[in-house]
Amino acid sequence: MREIAIVPRREFRVPVEAEKISPDVFAPLSIEEIERIEVWEGNRKVILSDLFDISGDDGPAKPEETLISLSGDFSKVKRVGENMTCGRIAADGDLGMHAGNGMVGGEIEIGGRAGDWLGREMRGGKIIVLGNAGDYVGAGYRGEACGMRGGEILIEGSAGDYLGEHLCGGKITVLGNSGDFPGIANRGGVIVIGGDAHLPGAEMASGSITVRGRARVLPSYQYQETVEIDGLSLKKFLGDMVDNGKGELYAASVENGGA
Amino acid sequence: MIIKGGFVYDPKNGVHGEEMDISIEGGKVVEESRDGDEIDARGMLVMPGGVDAHAHIAGAKVNSGRIMRPEDGRRGIEPRTKLLRPSTGYTVPNCYAIGYRYARLGYTCAFEAATPILESRHTHEELEEIPIVDKGALTLFGNNWEVLECVRDGDLDKLAAFVAWGLSASRGYGVKVVNPGGGEAWGFGGNVKGIDDPVPNFGVTPREIIRCLMRANEILGLPHSVHLHTNNLGKPGNYETTLETLKAVEDIAASCDRQVLHVTHMQFSAYGGTGWRDFESKAPEIADYYNRHGQFTMDMGQLIFGSATTMTADAPLEYGNARLLHAKWSNHDIELEESSGVVPLVYGRKMPINAIQWAIGLELALLTNDPWQLIMTTDHPNGGPFVNYPEVISLLMSRAKREEELATLHDLASKRSSLPSIEREMDWNDVAIVTRAAPARILGLAEKGHLGLGADGDVTIYDINPTDVDPSKDHRKVKAALAKARYTIKGGEVVSRDGEIVAVPQGRTYWVDASVPEDQAAKVRADLVEKFAKYYSIQMSNYMVQDAYVTHPRVVKAGVI
Numbered sequence: 001m002r003e004i005a006i007v008p009r010r011e012f013r014v015p016v017e018a019e020k021i022s023p024d025v026f027a028p029l030s031i032e033e034i035e036r037i038e039v040w041e042g043n044r045k046v047i048l049s050d051l052f053d054i055s056g057d058d059g060p061a062k063p064e065e066t067l068i069s070l071s072g073d074f075s076k077v078k079r080v081g082e083n084m085t086c087g088r089i090a091a092d093g094d095l096g097m098h099a100g101n102g103m104v105g106g107e108i109e110i111g112g113r114a115g116d117w118l119g120r121e122m123r124g125g126k127i128i129v130l131g132n133a134g135d136y137v138g139a140g141y142r143g144e145a146c147g148m149r150g151g152e153i154l155i156e157g158s159a160g161d162y163l164g165e166h167l168c169g170g171k172i173t174v175l176g177n178s179g180d181f182p183g184i185a186n187r188g189g190v191i192v193i194g195g196d197a198h199l200p201g202a203e204m205a206s207g208s209i210t211v212r213g214r215a216r217v218l219p220s221y222q223y224q225e226t227v228e229i230d231g232l233s234l235k236k237f238l239g240d241m242v243d244n245g246k247g248e249l250y251a252a253s254v255e256n257g258g259a
Numbered sequence: 260m261i262i263k264g265g266f267v268y269d270p271k272n273g274v275h276g277e278e279m280d281i282s283i284e285g286g287k288v289v290e291e292s293r294d295g296d297e298i299d300a301r302g303m304l305v306m307p308g309g310v311d312a313h314a315h316i317a318g319a320k321v322n323s324g325r326i327m328r329p330e331d332g333r334r335g336i337e338p339r340t341k342l343l344r345p346s347t348g349y350t351v352p353n354c355y356a357i358g359y360r361y362a363r364l365g366y367t368c369a370f371e372a373a374t375p376i377l378e379s380r381h382t383h384e385e386l387e388e389i390p391i392v393d394k395g396a397l398t399l400f401g402n403n404w405e406v407l408e409c410v411r412d413g414d415l416d417k418l419a420a421f422v423a424w425g426l427s428a429s430r431g432y433g434v435k436v437v438n439p440g441g442g443e444a445w446g447f448g449g450n451v452k453g454i455d456d457p458v459p460n461f462g463v464t465p466r467e468i469i470r471c472l473m474r475a476n477e478i479l480g481l482p483h484s485v486h487l488h489t490n491n492l493g494k495p496g497n498y499e500t501t502l503e504t505l506k507a508v509e510d511i512a513a514s515c516d517r518q519v520l521h522v523t524h525m526q527f528s529a530y531g532g533t534g535w536r537d538f539e540s541k542a543p544e545i546a547d548y549y550n551r552h553g554q555f556t557m558d559m560g561q562l563i564f565g566s567a568t569t570m571t572a573d574a575p576l577e578y579g580n581a582r583l584l585h586a587k588w589s590n591h592d593i594e595l596e597e598s599s600g601v602v603p604l605v606y607g608r609k610m611p612i613n614a615i616q617w618a619i620g621l622e623l624a625l626l627t628n629d630p631w632q633l634i635m636t637t638d639h640p641n642g643g644p645f646v647n648y649p650e651v652i653s654l655l656m657s658r659a660k661r662e663e664e665l666a667t668l669h670d671l672a673s674k675r676s677s678l679p680s681i682e683r684e685m686d687w688n689d690v691a692i693v694t695r696a697a698p699a700r701i702l703g704l705a706e707k708g709h710l711g712l713g714a715d716g717d718v719t720i721y722d723i724n725p726t727d728v729d730p731s732k733d734h735r736k737v738k739a740a741l742a743k744a745r746y747t748i749k750g751g752e753v754v755s756r757d758g759e760i761v762a763v764p765q766g767r768t769y770w771v772d773a774s775v776p777e778d779q780a781a782k783v784r785a786d787l788v789e790k791f792a793k794y795y796s797i798q799m800s801n802y803m804v805q806d807a808y809v810t811h812p813r814v815v816k817a818g819v820i
Contacts, residue, residue, distance in 0.1 A: 143327070143328050143330035
C-alpha cells in the first residue's frame with residue numbers, strides 16, 4: 001500500500017476546494033507532482049504545497065493500493081475524495097463539506113466530524129464517520145432528482161437535517177439521532193437511525209426508514225402493524241400517502257401517537 | 260476582409276459549392292475589400308451565418324427554467340476568462356453561454372420565440388446580455404383580451420392597430436400565437452379542444468383568432484407571418500387539428516413575398532392515434548399537405564434524447580406534462596395576455612413515445628420536398644438544447660446514421676413511423692437553406708441568410724471539404740465539423756475560431772415599428788387606458804419597453820401608412 005500523508009501548514013480562513021485529493025488523482029504522481037497540483041483557496045489559485053505538507057511513499061502506485069491520510073484540521077477543506085473510484089482516504093480529525101461527492105468506490109474514514117453534504121450523489125464505496133455528520137448526508141444537490149444511488153455510509157454519531165434527501169439506492173446508518181426530515185423524497189434507499197428522528201420520510205415513494213428510537217411521524221403515514229426486528233418491537237407505517245408512496249417506515253416509539 | 264477560396268453555399272444567390280472569395284467591409288458583404296485582412300478558406304465549407312428562427316433564449320419563462328433547475332446549472336460550466344463571462348447550464352444556459360455557444364456553432368442570429376408584452380422588459384434585459392448574435396423576440400398575441408375583443412367585434416383595423424402597438428410596446432418583431440384561446444381558457448382551469456371550440460367569456464373560436472391575426476398581420480405587411488403553435492399541441496391525434504387549421508386559412512394571401520403562416524415545432528403537432536397506446540406518426544400526412552401548399556412553412560422541433568426543459572405559453576399542456584411525468588412544474592398567469600408553464604423532462608431512447616417523436620421530426624424534414632418551407636430547429640430547449648444542431652444536421656444528411664440511431668431506440672420508432680423507408684439525404688445546399696436561407700427568408704430578414712452584396716458580413720467557415728467528404732458515410736466528421744466552426748465571422752469580425760471565442764461584440768435587436776392610422780390607434784389607446792385602470796397590476800408607464808432596454812436596435816418599418 002502506498003501511503004501519502006497530508007498535514008495543513010496553517011489554519012484556513014476560507015474554504016479550500018480540494019477535489020483533487022483523491023487516490024485516483026494521486027496514484028500515478030510522485031510526491032513532487034502531487035505538491036504542484038492546483039487547488040483553489042477562496043478565489044485564489046494555489047498549489048497543494050502552499051497549503052499542506054505532503055510526505056510519504058514516492059512513485060506511482062495503483063489507485064486501489066493508495067492510502068491518503070489527512071491529519072489536522074480539514075474542516076474547511078471541501079470535496080475531498082470527489083468521484084473517487086477506489087483506494088482509501090483516512091482523516092483523523094474533522095473533514096469539510098462535500099467529502100466523497102459522487103464517489104464510486106473505495107473508502108473514506110473520518111475520525112472527527114464530517115461537514116454537510118457528505119457523500120452527496122455517491123454511487124458506491126463506503127464512508128465511515130466516527131463523530132457526527134452535518135446536513136444533507138447522501139443527498140442530491142439542489143434540484144437533482146437523485147442523491148446517493150449506491151454504497152454505504154455509517155455515522156457513529158448523529159446526523160443533521162435532510163439525511164439522505166432524494167436517496168435512490170444505497171444504505172445510510174446513523175447510530176445516534178438525526179435532525180429534521182431524514183429520508184425526505186426517498187426513492188428506494190435504506191436508512192437506519194439508531195436514535196430519534198423528526199418527521200422521517202416526507203414525500204417518500206419507496207425504500208425504507210427505520211427509527212430505532214423515538215420518531216415524530218407525519219400524519220400522511222398509515223399504521224400497518226407492529227413487527228419484531230433484531231429483538232426490537234417496531235411500529236410499521238406505509239407512506240408518504242401525499243405522494244401515493246409505497247415507502248416503509250418503522251419506529252420503535254411514536255411521538256404524539258403519530259398518524 | 261477577404262475570405263479566400265472556400266466552397267461557398269449561398270442558396271439564395273444560386274451559389275452551390277463554387278470556390279469563390281467573399282469580401283466584407285464595414286460589416287457588410289461588398290464587391291471588393293481593401294483592408295488587407297485575409298482568411299484562407301481553401302478546402303473548407305463557407306456559408307452565411309446561421310439563423311435560428313425559433314428558440315427560447317430570453318425572458319421570464321427561460322429564467323423560471325433556470326430557477327427550477329439548479330441541477331442544470333451544474334452542467335456546461337466554463338469559468339470566466341479575461342474576455343469571457345462564465346458559462347453555465349445545458350438546457351437553460353445563462354445568457355453569456357447562449358451567445359458563445361451559438362457563435363461556436365456558426366450561428367450569428369437567434370430569435371426568442373415567445374414574449375408576452377407584460378414580460379418584455381425582462382426579455383430584453385436578457386437579450387441585451389446575450390453576446391455576439393443578433394436577436395429579436397416574437398410577441399404573443401393569441402390570448403390577449405384586446406385581441407379577443409377585436410376578433411369578437413370583427414374590427415380588423417383596430418386589431419391591426421393593436422398589433423402595431425403591441426409590437427412597439429414589447430419591442431417585438433412578429434406575431435406569435437400559442438394555443439389560441441387555450442391560454443385564456445386556462446385562466447379558468449380549462450382549455451380549447453379544437454379550432455371551433457369557443458373561448459370562455461369571449462365567445463370567439465381559435466379559428467377566428469388565427470384568421471383575424473393573420474389578416475391583421477397582412478394589413479400591416481409585417482416582415483414575418485403569423486408564427487403559430489397549434490391548438491392541441493403535444494396530444495395524440497392532433498395532426499387533424501393541424502390540418503384543419505391550415506385548411507381554415509388557405510384563402511388568406513400574404514401581402515409580401517413570403518409564407519402566409521409559419522407553423523412552429525411541427526413535430527409536436529403531427530401526432531396520430533387516439534391515445535398514448537396507439538400513438539403514431541402522421542408526419543407523412545403533414546408533409547404531403549405542405550408539398551401541395553407552398554404558402555406555409557414550418558420548423559422541425561426535433562427531439563434530442565437526454566435532458567430537456569419544456570417551456571411554453573401553452574400552460575394547460577405543461578399541466579398535462581407535469582401530471583403525466585410527476586415532474587417539477589411551474590405555472591404562470593400573465594394577466595390579460597397569456598398563461599405559461601415550465602416542466603423539465605428527460606427524453607429516453609427506450610421510451611416508445613419519445614422514440615416515435617424523434618422519428619417524426621426527421622420525417623417532416625425529409626418528406627417536405629421544398630427545403631425553403633423548412634427550418635431546422637429543436638425548439639430549444641423543448642425538444643432539446645440548440646447545441647445539438649450538428650447532430651440533427653448529420654441525421655438529415657445520412658441515412659446510415661439514422662439507421663444506426665434507430666437500432667438503439669425502442670422498436671416502435673420504426674413501426675409507427677415511415678422513417679426507416681426514407682432514403683432522402685440532404686446535401687450541403689439543403690443544409691444551407693434549412694439553417695440559413697430559409698429561416699432568414701421566413702423571418703423576413705433581408706440582410707441575413709445569404710452572402711449577396713449588401714448582406715450582413717456574417718459568415719461561417721466549417722473545416723470540412725464538401726468535395727471529398729461524403730456526409731452519408733462520414734457523418735461523424737460532419738457532426739464534429741459543424742459543432743466547432745473553424746471561423747465564425749459576425750459583421751466582418753472573427754468571433755469564434757475552432758470553438759474558441761475571440762471577440763465579443765454586442766449584437767443588434769430587431770424589432771418592427773408598424774404605422775397605423777391615428778383614428779385606429781386612438782381607439783386602441785382608449786381601450787388600453789380602461790384595461791390598465793381596471794385589470795392590470797401595473798401602470799402603463801411601467802409596462803412599455805423603453806429605448807433604454809434596447810441599446811442596439813435594428814428597427815424594421817412596416818405598417819399601413
